[in-house]
Amino acid sequence: MIDFQHVTKKYTTNDKTITAVNDVNLVVQRGEIFGVIGFSGAGKSTLIRCVNLLERPTEGKILVNQKDLLTLSQKELRDVRRKIGMIFQHFNLLESKTVFHNVGFPLSLAGVPKQEIKRKVESLLEFVGLADKANHYPEQLSGGQKQRVGIARALATDPEILLCDEATSALDPQTTSSILDLLRKVREEYHITILMITHEMQVIKEICDKVAVMENGKVIEEGTIFDVFSNPKQQTTRNFVKTVMNDELPASVLEKIYHPKDNSKVYRLIFVEDSTEIPLISEVAKKFDVHTNILFGQIIELQHQPFGNLIVELQGATVEIEAAYEYMKQRVSIEEVKENGY
Numbered sequence: 001m002i003d004f005q006h007v008t009k010k011y012t013t014n015d016k017t018i019t020a021v022n023d024v025n026l027v028v029q030r031g032e033i034f035g036v037i038g039f040s041g042a043g044k045s046t047l048i049r050c051v052n053l054l055e056r057p058t059e060g061k062i063l064v065n066q067k068d069l070l071t072l073s074q075k076e077l078r079d080v081r082r083k084i085g086m087i088f089q090h091f092n093l094l095e096s097k098t099v100f101h102n103v104g105f106p107l108s109l110a111g112v113p114k115q116e117i118k119r120k121v122e123s124l125l126e127f128v129g130l131a132d133k134a135n136h137y138p139e140q141l142s143g144g145q146k147q148r149v150g151i152a153r154a155l156a157t158d159p160e161i162l163l164c165d166e167a168t169s170a171l172d173p174q175t176t177s178s179i180l181d182l183l184r185k186v187r188e189e190y191h192i193t194i195l196m197i198t199h200e201m202q203v204i205k206e207i208c209d210k211v212a213v214m215e216n217g218k219v220i221e222e223g224t225i226f227d228v229f230s231n232p233k234q235q236t237t238r239n240f241v242k243t244v245m246n247d248e249l250p251a252s253v254l255e256k257i258y259h260p261k262d263n264s265k266v267y268r269l270i271f272v273e274d275s276t277e278i279p280l281i282s283e284v285a286k287k288f289d290v291h292t293n294i295l296f297g298q299i300i301e302l303q304h305q306p307f308g309n310l311i312v313e314l315q316g317a318t319v320e321i322e323a324a325y326e327y328m329k330q331r332v333s334i335e336e337v338k339e340n341g342y
């Protein structure tokens with residue numbers, strides 16, 4: 001649906017050249033919610049703005065529905081752009097126009113008849129839950145309501161792609177959640193492909209199917225949410241994952257690891273998908289002559305699949321601990337926790 005091929009974007013100002021996006025290759029499939037995360041300055045905004053050619057890549061290609069945007073005529077580009085909606089961090093509403101006219105604006109520009117605009121705007125306002133606010137002005141709305149207007153406006157031209165540029169960054173967590181629910185509904189009911197950029201891993205975790213992590217203009221890691229969260233490879237990715245999954249061990253647990261009892265070992269068990277349903281610890285306690293002591297654990301849900309880890313202390317004779325370890329290794333990912341807690 002969206003295919004970035006070796007996309008590079010450089011800016012030159014005062015004889016200095018900045019490479020904002022550096023040789024990015026990404027494929028966003030039809031119907032996906034794809035997130036791009038990175039710190040400020042990583043190049044996310046530049047990348048997303050390339051999709052509707054608000055920025056023209058310096059090198060590389062962007063294909064939308066197999067069409068190479070850089071080779072299109074003005075008219076063809078206008079047609080493609082009509083199929084790409086966009087929402088923004090600061091909503092970008094017209095303050096002097098009512099909610100109704102903000103949503104209808106792209107349709108008026110396209111010369112759509114008034115009756116048709118009325119029908120369409122009313123149904124979109126119904127969809128985003130603002131049917132009673134049609135005659136309000138943006139200044140009379142909360143941030144979340146303004147973003148709902150932004151979403152309704154973006155949907156007015158029946159886009160196939162929705163670009164979200166930090167769409168929830170100005171909102172509190174609860175409002176963010178309700179906007180993400182709405183975006184999920186947009187995908188389900190309108191079958192729209194969503195590409196979003198954000199610096200919040202919580203947003204990625206809640207809504208995306210896939211994520212790409214950007215740093216210094218490059219994509220340093222990408223994959224499904226499950227793969228990236230359960231096995232982040234780059235330090236920056238690990239830092240982002242930590243913001244939603246705190247895997248640092250509490251001091252009381254570290255104390256046990258620093259000062260282990262005789263005949264005891266501490267293990268980290270990583271549960272993924274179906275393995276979370278295995279009653280592993282009670283099985284181990286029954287099958288082997290060991291005492292099991294759960295020191296720490298957390299399980300979260302990623303894309304409707306449980307994922308978590310458990311820090312367990314096994315006490316007993318070395319031979320029993322080793323046998324229990326081998327048994328667990330067949331069923332979950334397991335590693336001994338060393339003195340530094342990792």
Ligand SMILES: Nc1ncnc2c1ncn2[C@@H]1O[C@H](COP(=O)(O)OP(=O)(O)OP(=O)(O)O)[C@@H](O)[C@H]1O
Pocket residue numbers: 011012013018019020038039040041042043044045046047199
């Ligand atoms: N129009 C421009 N002219 C010159 N440099 C630019 C321009 N737009 C962006 N840059 C530079 O390109 C780099 C990437 O910026 P970009 O806004 O794409 O990053 P970002 O990840 O979206 O960050 P933020 O979340 O802060 O917007 C930065 O160093 C920025 O200063």
